[in-house]
Amino acid sequence: MSELEQNKKDIEKSLKEYQFKRYVDQIKKLEGRGTELISVYVPPERQISDVVGYLRDEYSTSSNIKSKTTRKNVTTAIESIMSKLKYYKSPPEHGLAIFVGYVPTRGDKSDMVSFFIEPPQSVTSFLYRCDSKFYLEPILPMLEKKEVYGLIVMDRAEATIGILRGARIEIVQNEDSLVPSKHHQGGQSSRRYERLIEIAAHEFFTKIGNLASTAFLRERDLKGVLIGGPGSTKDFFYKKAYLQYQIQEKVIDLYDVGYTNEYGLKELVDRASQTLDQLEVSKEKKIIDRLLVEIKKGTGLAAYGDREVSKALEDGKVDTLIISKGLRKTKFTYRCETDGSEKSEISQEEKENKCPVCGKNMVVSEQADVIEKYIELGQKSDSKIELVGDESDEGLSFLNSFGGLGAILRYN
DSSP states (O other): OOHHHHHHHHHHHHHHHHHHHHHHHHHHTOOOSSSOEEEEEEOTTSOHHHHHHHHHHHHHHHTTOSOHHHHHHHHHHHHHHHHHHTTOSSOOTTOEEEEEEEEEOSTTOEEEEEEEEOOSSOOOSOEEEEESSOOOTTTGGGGSOOOEEEEEEEOSSEEEEEEEETTEEEEEEEEEOOOOOOOOOOHHHHHHHHHHHHHHHHHHHHHHHHHHHHHHHTOTTEEEEEEEESTTHHHHHHHTTOSOHHHHTTEEEEEEOSOSSHHHHHHHHHHHHHHHHHHHHHHHHHHHHHHHHHHHHTSSOEEESHHHHHHHHHTTOEEEEEEETTOOOEEEEEEOTTTOOEEEEEESSOOOOBOTTTOOBOEEEEEEEHHHHHHHHHHHTTOEEEEEOSSSHHHHHHHHHHTTEEEEESOO
16 A cells, blocks of 8 residues: 555545544534434344334424424424435444534524534444433543554563553453473573474564464554563564564564563553554654744745635645644625625634625625545645644644644645
8 A cells, every 4th residue: 555545544534534533523513302302222233223213213203292382393393304214225444434414503592503423443232312402421431532552561480462542452362382491401401492492482483473464464544563571572572573574574572571461461562652652643743844944944834724725725735734623714706796705814703804895794605624625625626735733832833823724835
């Protein structure tokens, strides 16, 4: 897979995660006047016909609600869900999380909101709930980081292979070796025995390397591999490359730990925690520093801010597009209905804009989430796209000083 193809794959994954988080953030804020907000969770193995049948029963039950307004809003929301479910032959890969209901707007008025979300992880069980707030507990844990790392702790007597998935450690396999203990007799017998020990050790290391490589290659999102253990065995194992070459290249570091069992895996994660925290920050710092260097050089190979970056993307000049994950804004395009003139602006909400030609109010002709809009533009121009966080000092400075948008150009 080429670097550009890998970048596209990573961006698609990051975009889905971002969209999911944005939807959840929006849904969290919504509240109904009564029990008018419906939450439905559909696991991937559930038949759509079964879900529709269940909703029909709930529709019948809802006709007994005493409040006329609540009854109308709940039954209309159920009708809307059933109508949209007709377009699904079966649930998506990870199921569906559905949120439909009426939320108050101005005065006594209320509008229907509707979210059909394909979550990043599988919905585990079917659930229907009608309440004054949407029920989000089943999907909130999905917002937590789920980065995957391979773990190996070993010495000549034992090895344990594991996976770090988010904050959870999963044991893949524990193996005791058949490597004999050291022989203390001298002479030719001793040398022969030493050779047998080294052969047994080599076979044990080969077995652990194969088991670990097979387990880690199954993990599509493997970020890296950590190796630990007491003494020098781990160093020998790494230097002699007992791991498959793709996995060998992902080894981040080696750590001294006292155990080679389940406790060793926990100790390894504790020892490596600072390294793991710094990896992402270090990567983002390098990207932002590269942009700052080009800006200071004044060679014209850098752009920042909405206007400059948009123009560079339109011209196909962007090699690397840098976007802050902290950009919680919308790009509004305003249009004058009299003379057709347009104006774009990034803000958190719609604003009143006067036409610079005729002075009349302009209307919103288009609106798009900023991050989604720029990723789309970057993909069209085959740019490498980097999403950077706003937790580090560099990331926060990039968001506040450069508007969270930057680009390194292919040419001036």
